[in-house]
Amino acid sequence: MKTSLNKEKKYQKEILKFKGEKWNFIKERMLTNSKIYKSIDGLKYLHIGNNKNIKKEALCIKKIKRLGFPIPELLEYDKTKKQSYYIEKSAGDKSFGDKFYKEYFSQSKINSNTLESMCDVVCLFLRSQIRSSDYFNSKYDLRKNIMLKNILVENPDLNHIKVELCVSKIENRLYSLPTTFSHGDLTPRNIFENGIIDIEFNSIMPVGYDVLTLPIMERFWGFKKNKNETYENFYLSEKQISHYFKRIEAEAKINGIKDFLTFRNDFILLKAIWSLANEKYSAKKSGDTSKLNFRKKILIYCIDKYLNNEMIETKKFKTFITI
Numbered sequence: 001m002k003t004s005l006n007k008e009k010k011y012q013k014e015i016l017k018f019k020g021e022k023w024n025f026i027k028e029r030m031l032t033n034s035k036i037y038k039s040i041d042g043l044k045y046l047h048i049g050n051n052k053n054i055k056k057e058a059l060c061i062k063k064i065k066r067l068g069f070p071i072p073e074l075l076e077y078d079k080t081k082k083q084s085y086y087i088e089k090s091a092g093d094k095s096f097g098d099k100f101y102k103e104y105f106s107q108s109k110i111n112s113n114t115l116e117s118m119c120d121v122v123c124l125f126l127r128s129q130i131r132s133s134d135y136f137n138s139k140y141d142l143r144k145n146i147m148l149k150n151i152l153v154e155n156p157d158l159n160h161i162k163v164e165l166c167v168s169k170i171e172n173r174l175y176s177l178p179t180t181f182s183h184g185d186l187t188p189r190n191i192f193e194n195g196i197i198d199i200e201f202n203s204i205m206p207v208g209y210d211v212l213t214l215p216i217m218e219r220f221w222g223f224k225k226n227k228n229e230t231y232e233n234f235y236l237s238e239k240q241i242s243h244y245f246k247r248i249e250a251e252a253k254i255n256g257i258k259d260f261l262t263f264r265n266d267f268i269l270l271k272a273i274w275s276l277a278n279e280k281y282s283a284k285k286s287g288d289t290s291k292l293n294f295r296k297k298i299l300i301y302c303i304d305k306y307l308n309n310e311m312i313e314t315k316k317f318k319t320f321i322t323i
């Protein structure tokens with residue numbers, strides 16, 4: 001009895017019948033209290049859950065699509081009795097994260113044309129960010145967006161004075177950049193040839209927060225899975241990263257932003273703070289502190305480099321692995 005009930009529960013979790021169609025369960029999102037499903041033909045994705053969060057996300061998708069951002073089209077948004085849902089088009093079968101991983105795994109390097117295709121999508125995204133900045137010029141809360149309070153509460157052992165020095169310096173420096181829609185988790189895993197997905201962490205931020213950190217985000221996953229393996233799936237070479245930045249810099253320049261790359265350090269430090277959020281909680285829950293320790297070491301390194309006005313060398317992150 002128990003097993004068959006479990007089986008039934010599992011089946012319900014894997015396949016959903018909704019609006020006369022069958023949907024495969026993909027994942028549950030704790031942060032927004034929602035679930036993601038994929039249509040059987042693979043052409044659509046369904047997000048269903050908490051009314052407020054789903055509405056916010058659906059309206060955001062509609063708005064930024066209208067503003068020209070390369071994201072999949074919103075097909076439907078509505079309310080059922082208890083929850084809301086929206087359906088969006090699939091952006092494709094394989095993300096650039098999947099492609100990079102496959103290439104890196106089989107030939108220890110990423111093909112330059114694959115990187116070039118990702119750059120095309122990212123440049124379009126950056127262009128949309130800059131050109132739509134008038135729509136997103138409201139006040140933004142940088143500290144809230146990087147979850148600063150959480151990091152300070154969870155990590156009393158961090159040097160809070162140094163953190164504050166960095167954040168206020170960054171706030172002053174970024175003042176000259178236009179603010180715009182920020183994706184918040186722009187990594188190759190969320191980028192497809194047909195657009196960018198997963199706007200769960202969106203906010204308003206100075207332009208650059210997403211695109212100037214994108215090529216090194218994978219390096220935040222360089223902590224150990226076991227003795228021989230890390231969670232990191234691929235590694236762009238320094239030459240490829242430079243190429244990416246050249247393309248981004250050119251795109252920013254033709255859209256009126258000068259010296260864009262000079263803000264790289266500022267944004268990497270913001271990401272180093274953001275990526276530590278809730279890690280203490282997760283470590284307590286799982287009993288595994290490797291990710292927490294790794295990311296804390298990254299942050300301490302970034303803070304020291306930043307305060308010394310030195311370039312943050314993200315390839316150094318690898319040296320912070322412990323097991």
Ligand SMILES: Nc1ncnc2c1ncn2[C@@H]1O[C@H](COP(=O)(O)OP(=O)(O)O)[C@@H](O)[C@H]1O
Nearest residue numbers: 026027036045072088089090091092190197198
């Ligand atoms: N519109 C979409 N097009 C293509 N794939 C999607 C789409 N929405 C979700 N996915 C797939 O579902 C996975 C999880 O969705 P995502 O929104 O990225 O959540 P998370 O990053 O929290 O896992 C993605 O990695 C992707 O494979």
Ligand SMILES: [Mg+2]
Nearest residue numbers: 189190197198
């Ligand atoms: Mg994602």
